Amino acid sequence: MxxxxxxxxxxxxxxxxxxxxxxxxxxxxxxxxxxxxxxxxxxxxxxxxxxxxxxxxxxxxxxxxxxxxxxxxxxxxxxxxxxxxxxxxxxxxxxxxxxxxxxxxxxxxxxxxxxxxxxxxxxxxxxxxxxxxxxxxxxxxxxGAPLVPIGDRLLFSKYDFCLNLGGFSNISFEEKTGKRIAFDISPVNMLLNYLSNKIDLEYDKGGNIAQSGTLNLRLLDHLNKLEHYNLNPPKSLGQEWFTQHCIPLIESTKDTVANLLHTSTVHIAHQIGQVIKSYTTKHKAKVFITGGGAKNNFLITTIKKELENLADVITPNEKMIDFKEALVFAFLGVLxxxxxxxxxxxxxxxxxxxxxxxxxxx
Structure with a gap:
């Protein structure tokens, strides 16, 4: 060569x-x-x-x-x-x-x-x-996070936003200045799995239980008011943050697990929607979604509703959903x-x- x-x-x-x-x-x-x-x-x-x-x-x-x-x-x-x-x-x-x-x-x-x-x-x-x-x-x-954006820039440049739904959601995109911006948005599977564990499930498959629940407006309001959402990037989340800020809100809310899952899903989609709405510069931006949360049908549907008329939400094949992060860490090694x-x-x-x-x- x-x-x-x-x-x-x-x-x-x-x-x-x-x-x-x-x-x-x-x-x-x-x-x-x-x-x-x-x-x-x-x-x-x-x-x-x-x-x-x-x-x-x-x-x-x-x-x-x-x-x-x-x-x-x-x-x-x-x-x-x-x-x-x-x-x-x-x-x-x-x-x-x-x-x-x-x-x-x-x-x-x-x-x-x-x-x-x-x-x-x-x-x-x-x-x-x-x-x-x-x-x-x-x-x-x-x-020290997120690290995936260099992979988004060099391997996935045809998308306006790369959104990963893992333990936390994080997003990566090019700003008008040509700078790559990326940050953690919200908890995703860490929160949803924590709630699913309460009814002895590892996770809520497809978001079916969440879909069957109804909205708890008080909890939604408390979640949306978490200080992290007001901070400017760069910002990142970890398990300690989740333990300190999310668990007390969940534990002090008396409601069914289905309703807590439903509310948490609406919260996650809302926070993702807020970020994309505030940064998009064009009609019908392409949002590429990977990570385990991309298999949560109710979450994806809720995100699509949040971004209606604003963005095209693209979920790839299962191999890419499951292995994009492993792929990008292999690429970080190459660089x-x-x-x-x-x-x-x-x-x-x-x-x-x-x-x-x-x-x-x-």
């Missing part, structure tokens, strides 16, 4: 705040004359065992030694799973890019911590590993490997753009 064309075969590993499991995506990236293209070749989601899920959920409360032990154990587990995936599909892989699993995210204190030791991962998989994509940006005064910018100052509020991520060899 000439200097103008390069190809990378990379595995992306993603574990989100909703603790659904580990997403693995084997991707091919092609760089042709200053333009990127990609193919997602093989994928797998590995559900967490109840034991591992509990450990990750409780990691926030571990003492330092226990947390570091879990960091190493989880890194080894990631490497073992990646190695099995590579063997199963007989893959030739350049390297593995891993998001890790976020335990602490308090950028205002200069703190972010994703467990999943890169060295243990590299040793267990016998592959080069790039991970720890957030620390450098936070050290540069940034939020880091090339020593190119993968973390945007305009998104995170850091003092400068950076090429973020730490490289480990087995």
């Amino acid at each position: 000439s200097n103008n064309t390069h190809q990378y075969k990379v595995i992306g590993l993603m574990s989100g705040t909703s603790l659904d499991g580990l997403d693995i995506a084997f991707c091919n990236f092609q760089y042709d004359y200053a333009k990127w293209s990609f193919t997602i070749l093989d994928t797998k989601t590995i559900a967490y065992s109840q034991q591992l899920k509990n450990k990750l959920q409780q990691a926030l409360h571990l003492d330092a030694t226990e947390l570091l032990l879990l960091h190493n154990e989880y890194g080894h587990w990631l490497g073992t799973e990646a190695k099995q995936f590579i063997a199963q599909h007989n893959l030739a892989v350049d390297f593995i890019a891993s998001h890790g699993h976020t335990i602490f995210h308090q950028p205002d204190k200069g703190l972010t911590y994703q467990i999943g030791s890169g060295q243990h991962l590299a040793n267990a998989s016998n592959k080069k590993v790039i991970c720890d994509f957030r620390t450098k940006d936070v050290a540069l005064g940034g939020q 880091r490997d090339r020593n190119e910018v993968n973390c945007l100052q305009s998104v995170t509020g850091a003092t400068k753009d950076s090429s973020s991520g730490v490289i480990y060899y087995p």
